[in-house]
Amino acid sequence: MTARAFLIAATATALCLPAPAPLRADAGDVVKLGAAAGILFCMANPQRCGMGGQSQQPTPRPTPGPTPRPPVQADPTVRTDQQALNYFDYGAGSADGVMGRKTRQAISRYQTYMGYPVTGQLAPYQRQTLVGAYNWAQAGHGAAYPGIYGQELLRAYQTETRGGDYCRETGRCPVQAASTGQTTQPRLPDMPTTSASMANACASSQMVTNASGPVLTPAGITGPDRARQAMDEQFCSASSYALSRSENLLDGSGMTDQALSENCSWVVDRMADQIGQLGSSSAVELTEAADRRIRDIGADMRQISDVAKVCLGYAYRTDDAQVALASALMLVGTGARPYAELVGHHLRGGYGTARNPDQAQGWYDIAFDALDRGADPAVRPSQSGERVAVMRAALRTGGLAGGGNATSSTGTGMPNFNLRQN
Template identity: 70%
Template sequence: MKARGFLIAATAVALTMPGPVRADTGDVVKLGIAAGAFFCMANPGRCGLGGNRNAQPSAAPQRTASPPPRQQPRAADPAIRTDQQALNYFGYEAGSADGIMGRRTRDAISRYQGYMGYPSTGRLDAYQRQTLVGAYNWAQAGGGSAYPGIYGEELLRAYASQMRGGNYCQETGRCPVRNSDTGQTPIPDLPQANASMANACTSSQMVTNANGPVLSPADITDPDRARQALNEQFCSASSYASSRSENLLAGSGTTDATLARNCRWVVERMEDQIVRLDSQSAVEVAAAADRRVREIGGDPRQISDAATICLGYGYRTDDPQMALASALMLVGSGARPYAELIGHHLRSGFGTQRDPARAQGWYDIAFDALDRGSEPAVRPSQSGERVAIMRTALGGQGPAGSGPETSSSGAGVPSFNLQ
């Protein structure tokens, strides 16, 4: 075999050799050339170098592959972030509002387009974006209060009708009619099966505007008002969690992209506990959350801060699993009053299967912890009134079951640069 032929063969063998680590093409070529040169020096006769042992193999040209250009992370687009917030608000789950166009956002756009009768392209044109964002801003400003009982994507049609000068209630007969005996608008249960929390709270606000808020246990006169009271308390709790998250992050310089990445860490750590919610009691899952947080290890304050931030971020971005995972992590860290939020999620099916019976056990854990003097998780100055309203709405006090009060820690907990 001539030297050139051997070098080519050796290089080909090197290129096809299996191995656990894949090297750059340039490195593999150099390895093949070096192997061929070494063979020729040891076997000059077989490489066409004759019997002259002093002959040196001619140097073969080496070509080094250029390293691929490093990809820069895509910058967040404020317009896409607004689109994502609007899509999430109306129930088209686009994921975290990070300003990056991805498959989940395109799928959400396609569903929005299909509902509105537009071509499902996965990309918004100027008119479609104007309708989507206009409806979002209108609903955020309370414009949907004229359409009690209409929420979610149906608000888009109500908005479109209003922009044409129409009245969606009159056109469709879809808006609930007040009860002639009570003068109240019927109260629907919050939607279930991972529906939009933002939509549910928009609907709740409409009902509150129509019937007046539940301000004390005496205002709960029937099952409709009981459901309204619990809906109001969930929305109040999620709003408070969002505000507290924003306060903790103030001045940290944390971007939405970092928030999304760090808070995904919380979801991944508590996935097993979320799954347990469908089959185990509140006391059993709370104990499992305790063990999980202890397994993580680390600084207790850091894990508590991370879970508190991600709880609010989950509500702000309408991500029910993120909010649920964060509440479970807080409960596992010893902050038992956060069990109230898990009760709300189970009662309404946010991030888990709807199960009002199992929800009761989580409310009981929260109430028992508050009775024992634990720091309230929601609106501390109003905690007593809130608990009295919820206990009445739930039908009185159930059996307490708090589980062990443990304070756990969290190694590897993402940092938010808090001061």
């Protein structure tokens, strides 16, 4: 074989070899053969390899353009979410079925108003309320609430689903008296006029946080305003955490809001005496009274605790301050002293009881002392130390200024929520 023929054959062999997998030790000879053949080919054909002065430049290949992206497919669920968000004035933009920045921002605004964890993504129960209210309003049921529009219709819908009457409970719906033609503002006689809306308070708190930044450390508390902001943020964080824990416990139980409302009245009935004494008895006295009340119920402590946790989160979701306060007191009575923090928040803000900052301090002290002794945190366990440090600093700096299936009182009559044990 001539030298030229050998070079051609060697080169062809090298070019035809398959691309090796990750190299093995015994592949070295093959690699060397290919490299040597290529070098020999270029030495014999300098013009072909660009080594000669008169080499011919290869024709450049056209650079391929970017591969066009396939069009984003519209999601019918997202489109319905957008339609509902727009109906309640959250500004999700065009209902195109595509999740974008405006839709996520609209969801965040909805979550803020409802007191949900603000994530920009709808959890199943959040979507159920949003879309359920939208379908309810589209069917004309909003006409029963004259003067109530936009976001407030969500409150009316929630109240109706739990068997309440939004107009009577809030006095927000002007009603034409049949005999006089005058506009009246009816209110339930037993509705506590001192009770503030927790959802509205957290919506306002979120706006302050967005404007000035959150208070994450004691160093961020530079005066009374920041101290009050810090306490508001911690209350809203605690209520959001309670809501999420409640939803986890209820997962798979099939409980409706109507059934929850009826059953959670059991919690309010059990703790009514303690709620009535919040303004006149010390935190220590009422804690001991709550202990005795829970012992009198005579039921399994785990079941009492789970029922109270479910009702606590449900109450924050539906803005029912009295149920939330009763649930927190019941949990304190089961021995879970860190829940006293929530009682303090309610007294500080006037949620479900008269506002009483002086009494609130004693409940915070009970919660903090329990945590110092190693009790399980009631709120965000991984952040408990930081939260307590912020609240203690805030309280030192002026943060106290704020912002049924009932049975006899001695029987248990406890609702069975079919809770998932976890």
